[in-house]
Amino acid sequence: MTASRPGSDAVGIDAVLSGTTGYAAPVLQGEPVELSEGVFVIPDGRVSLVPNVGIVVGRDSALVIDTGVGPRNGTFVLAQARAIAGDRPLYLVITQLDPGHGFGTQAFKGEATIVFSEAQRNRLVHNAPAYVDVFKQLGPAVAAELEGLEFVEPDVVYDGHLEIDLGGVRAQLRPWGPAHTGDDQTVLIDHRVLFGGDLFETRMFPILPYFPPFDTHFDGDRWIAALDELIALHIEIVVPGHGEVTDTGQIVEVRDYLEYVRDESARLRAQSVSVDDAAATIEEEARVRWSTWETPRWISFATRAFYQAE
Amino acid sequence: VTDQATTASLGEAAPPLVNGVPEEVADGVFVIADGRVPLVPNIGVIVGEHAALVVDTGMGPRNGETVRRIATELAGDRPLFLTLTHFHPEHGYGAQAFRDVTIVYNRAQRDEFRAKASGYLDTFKELGDHVARELEGVEFVDPQIVYDGSCDLDLGGKVVRLRTWGAAHSLGDQVVHLPAERVMFCGDLVENRFFPIFPFFPPYDVDVDGDKWIETLEELERLAPAVVVPGHGELSDASLIAINRKYLELLRSETARLAAEGNDADTIIGTLIPQLLGQHSDWDPSEPWRIATGVQSFLAR
Numbered sequence: 001m002t003a004s005r006p007g008s009d010a011v012g013i014d015a016v017l018s019g020t021t022g023y024a025a026p027v028l029q030g031e032p033v034e035l036s037e038g039v040f041v042i043p044d045g046r047v048s049l050v051p052n053v054g055i056v057v058g059r060d061s062a063l064v065i066d067t068g069v070g071p072r073n074g075t076f077v078l079a080q081a082r083a084i085a086g087d088r089p090l091y092l093v094i095t096q097l098d099p100g101h102g103f104g105t106q107a108f109k110g111e112a113t114i115v116f117s118e119a120q121r122n123r124l125v126h127n128a129p130a131y132v133d134v135f136k137q138l139g140p141a142v143a144a145e146l147e148g149l150e151f152v153e154p155d156v157v158y159d160g161h162l163e164i165d166l167g168g169v170r171a172q173l174r175p176w177g178p179a180h181t182g183d184d185q186t187v188l189i190d191h192r193v194l195f196g197g198d199l200f201e202t203r204m205f206p207i208l209p210y211f212p213p214f215d216t217h218f219d220g221d222r223w224i225a226a227l228d229e230l231i232a233l234h235i236e237i238v239v240p241g242h243g244e245v246t247d248t249g250q251i252v253e254v255r256d257y258l259e260y261v262r263d264e265s266a267r268l269r270a271q272s273v274s275v276d277d278a279a280a281t282i283e284e285e286a287r288v289r290w291s292t293w294e295t296p297r298w299i300s301f302a303t304r305a306f307y308q309a310e
Numbered sequence: 311v312t313d314q315a316t317t318a319s320l321g322e323a324a325p326p327l328v329n330g331v332p333e334e335v336a337d338g339v340f341v342i343a344d345g346r347v348p349l350v351p352n353i354g355v356i357v358g359e360h361a362a363l364v365v366d367t368g369m370g371p372r373n374g375e376t377v378r379r380i381a382t383e384l385a386g387d388r389p390l391f392l393t394l395t396h397f398h399p400e401h402g403y404g405a406q407a408f409r410d411v412t413i414v415y416n417r418a419q420r421d422e423f424r425a426k427a428s429g430y431l432d433t434f435k436e437l438g439d440h441v442a443r444e445l446e447g448v449e450f451v452d453p454q455i456v457y458d459g460s461c462d463l464d465l466g467g468k469v470v471r472l473r474t475w476g477a478a479h480s481l482g483d484q485v486v487h488l489p490a491e492r493v494m495f496c497g498d499l500v501e502n503r504f505f506p507i508f509p510f511f512p513p514y515d516v517d518v519d520g521d522k523w524i525e526t527l528e529e530l531e532r533l534a535p536a537v538v539v540p541g542h543g544e545l546s547d548a549s550l551i552a553i554n555r556k557y558l559e560l561l562r563s564e565t566a567r568l569a570a571e572g573n574d575a576d577t578i579i580g581t582l583i584p585q586l587l588g589q590h591s592d593w594d595p596s597e598p599w600r601i602a603t604g605v606q607s608f609l610a611r
C-alpha cells in the first residue's frame with residue numbers, strides 16, 4: 001500500500017487505507033432497541049462501516065433507515081424490520097448511498113418501497129460502482145460482505161423534501177448535500193427523534209470522504225450550516241450515523257469541531273503554511289481538545305478538505 | 311350569480327360516472343376516457359413491470375371503486391400507487407377506494423385539500439341530486455407520501471415524473487409525465503373543447519392564477535409530449551396545450567383591454583361571453599360561467 005504523495009492536491013484513497021487494514025467484519029448484529037414509542041435502532045456497536053439502523057413503526061406502515069453494507073446485512077435488517085412491523089408495508093430510506101449505509105438495498109427490492117433523494121440516485125448512477133473496488137481493498141472481512149452485491153433502482157425519487165405518513169407517525173426526509181457528502185439526508189420522526197446519518201457521529205471524529213479526484217462532494221460551509229439548522233430544532237433524541245444515541249449537545253460539539261478545523265485551516269493557509277503542515281498542526285491540537293473521540297485519522301482529511309476548498 | 315349559472319347548466323346533466331373502457335395510449339399507459347360527461351375526468355392507469363400508478367379517481371366512492379377495479383384488472387397483483395392531478399372533487403374524491411395503496415401528493419395539493427375539501431364537498435352537493443348522490447359517504451383520505459417540487463416513480467421499466475406547477479388552475483396542480491413514452495396527464499390545466507375552468511369563487515376560493523397558468527402551459531409545451539391527456543375531453547398532442555394557452559392569453563388581453571376602456575366587470579363579462587363562444591364555436595358552450603369567473607379572476611389580480 002502506497003503512501004499519499006507529499007504535497008499533492010490529490011490525496012489518494014490509499015491514504016485512508018494505510019493503517020486501517022484489519023477491519024473487523026462490518027456485520028450488524030444485536031436486537032433493536034426502542035428509543036421512543038415505535039422508534040427503534042439497531043446499534044452499530046462502534047464497529048467500523050456499520051451504521052446505526054433505524055426502524056420506525058406506525059399504525060399503517062413502517063420505515064427502515066439504512067441497510068448496512070452488502071446483501072447479508074440488508075437481509076438481516078429486513079428480518080428485524082419484519083419482526084417488529086409484521087406485515088405492514090415497508091418503506092426503505094438511506095441517509096446516504098455510501099457502502100456502509102446503503103449497499104444492502106437489494107434485500108428490500110420488492111419488499112419495501114425504496115425512496116431515494118435525487119442526489120442519492122445520482123450517486124447510485126455515477127459513483128456507487130467505483131466504491132465497490134475501493135472498499136474491497138479494506139480487507140477480506142469487508143470484501144466478504146460485498147460478495148453478491150447488486151445495485152437496485154429506487155421506486156420513488158424526490159428532490160426537495162418528502163414526508164411519509166406511517167399512520168400516526170410522520171417521517172420527514174430532508175436532503176442537505178453537498179455537505180458532509182453529496183447526498184446527505186436526515187430523517188426526522190415527528191418532532192421526537194432525528195436520524196442524522198454521517199452529518200455527525202458520537203465520540204468519533206466526523207468521517208469525511210474527501211478523496212479527490214475520486215469523491216469531492218464536500219461542502220464544509222453547507223455542512224456547518226446544516227448542523228446549525230439541526231441544532232435549532234432542539235430534538236431530544238438524536239441518532240448519529242455511528243456511535244451511541246445521543247442528544248442535540250453532540251451536534252453542537254461536532255459543529256464546534258468543524259468550525260475549529262475550518263477556521264484554523266484558513267488561518268494557517270493565509271500564513272502560507274503547507275497543507276501537510278496544517279494537517280499535522282490541527283491534528284495535534286484536535287487530538288488534545290477532543291481527547292475522548294476515536295478515529296483521529298479523519299482529522300487530516302477534514303483539514304485537507306477545508307484547506308483546499310478555500 | 312355564478313352558483314345559479316352552475317346549477318342551471320349542470321342540473322339536468324348525465325350522472326357523473328366513470329364509464330369508459332381503458333385504452334392503451336402507449337406501452338403500459340392506459341386512459342379511461344371521460345366520454346365528455348360533465349364531472350367525469352380522464353383517468354390514467356400506468357402499469358410497469360413491478361408496480362402501477364393510478365391518476366385520478368373520479369368523484370365519490372362508487373367511481374373510486376370502479377377505477378380501483380379497472381386498475382386491478384390491468385395491474386394484476388402489482389402494488390398500486392395513486393396520485394391526483396389536483397384535489398378537486400371530480401378528480402380526487404374517490405380516493406377512499408385506494409386507502410390501502412400508497413397515495414402520493416405534492417405538498418401544495420395536500421395542504422389545499424385539507425383547507426378546502428369540506429367546502430368543495432358542500433358546494434358540489436348543491437350542483438344537483440345526481441352529483442350529491444355520488445358524493446354520499448365520501449371520506450377524506452390523506453396521502454402517505456408528500457413531496458415538494460418533483461418526484462419520480464419507477465414502476466419498473468417505466469419512470470413517471472410527478473411535478474408541481476401550481477398555483478395555476480389550483481394551488482397544487484400536478485402534471486404526470488412519462489418522458490420516455492412522451493405521455494402527459496395535464497389535469498385541468500388543459501381541456502379539449504371545453505372552456506378552461508377558473509375556480510374563482512370569492513371569498514371561498516380565489517387562488518386560481520391565470521398568469522402562472524399561462525407560464526405553466528408554455529413550459530409544458532416545451533416538454534413536447536406526443537400524447538396529451540387533458541382533464542376533460544379527447545386525447546390530443548402538444549398542440550392542445552398551445553390551444554389552451556392561446557385561449558387564456560386571449561381572455562387575459564381582452565379583459566385588460568375592456569377594463570382599460572373603463573368597462574365594469576359585468577359589461578366585460580357580457581361582452582366576452584358571446585365573443586369567446588363565437589371564437590370557439592366547436593367548444594362546449596354549456597358553461598359560460600367559466601368565462602365569467604375567468605374575467606373576474608384576471609380583474610382581481
